[in-house]
Amino acid sequence: MNPPPATDYIVFEGDRRIAAGSLRDVVHAAKEVLDQRKDASILIFDGVTGGPIDIDFRGTVAAVLARLPGSAAASAEDATPSAPRGPGRPKLGVVAREVTLLPRHWDWLAQQPGGASVALRRLVEEARRHGEDRDRVRRAQDAAYRFMSAMGGDKPHYEDAIRALFADEAARFEKLIAAWPADVRDYALALAERAFHLETEAGSG
Structure with a gap:
């Protein structure tokens, strides 16, 4: 389904x-x-x-x-005057904030091409690329878990289904909640599908 x-x-x-x-x-x-x-x-x-x-x-x-x-x-109740911008390059979306590092970290950053700011931005972008899939799966698992906790706690095989969700066992998860009320089951599947997306792609290649 x-x-x-x-x-x-x-x-x-x-x-x-x-x-x-x-x-x-x-x-x-x-x-x-x-x-x-x-x-x-x-x-x-x-x-x-x-x-x-x-x-x-x-x-x-x-x-x-x-x-x-x-x-x-x-919106009228929540409206507040805009706070003045801090230092940085606001037209480019660059905002200055405090970063605390050990001296050896600053020494290493200072030796990188472009200086500390360029090196830090490059490191952040690399970390984002490597972590995007993992973070997406975690967010999807958490979303499905929250919904299932509210709507499925009294449903059959609830605890086993939660374990299957976090174990990345898509087929077992679907089987365990198959007997749930249709609307609850289908929405749980829709949320959990994002957590199982990598497995689906690997199987279709």
Whole structure:
């Protein structure tokens, strides 16, 4: 089965997905359900982090939406004067910040072509390139874990599925959660798919 792609936000009523998309879309859908059923069990998840988010559902739909981050009302409340820029080359996006190193580190940097700043930027870029895949997998694992902890803790084979997620065992993971409610299972697969992406690419080559 191919799970649906992860979305910006997703909202569940119990184990049933009721909406997915922008934060305004899912909050609007959730508020409509809560207005119809005050005891509805609603959870909204961030599609990037996999974690649940808290929404103040008091008042009308318009009032709830006005309190969301990025809304005109919320933006006006949060507006603050821009802080003056520090030293650096702001037009190029370069900002100066303090770096603390041992004397031998400074000595080594000073001997590099272009000086300390150029050498540090080069080292950071190399580290980023080598760490991107590992960091992406870790973030995907964490997102799937957060969602599964909130929605799957009482589901069959939950603990085994978590172990399979962190052990990079995609086929076993899918098998273990196959009996979960469809919407919960499919979204867990969509989040976890990013953690198993390297394995998928290797198998398709």
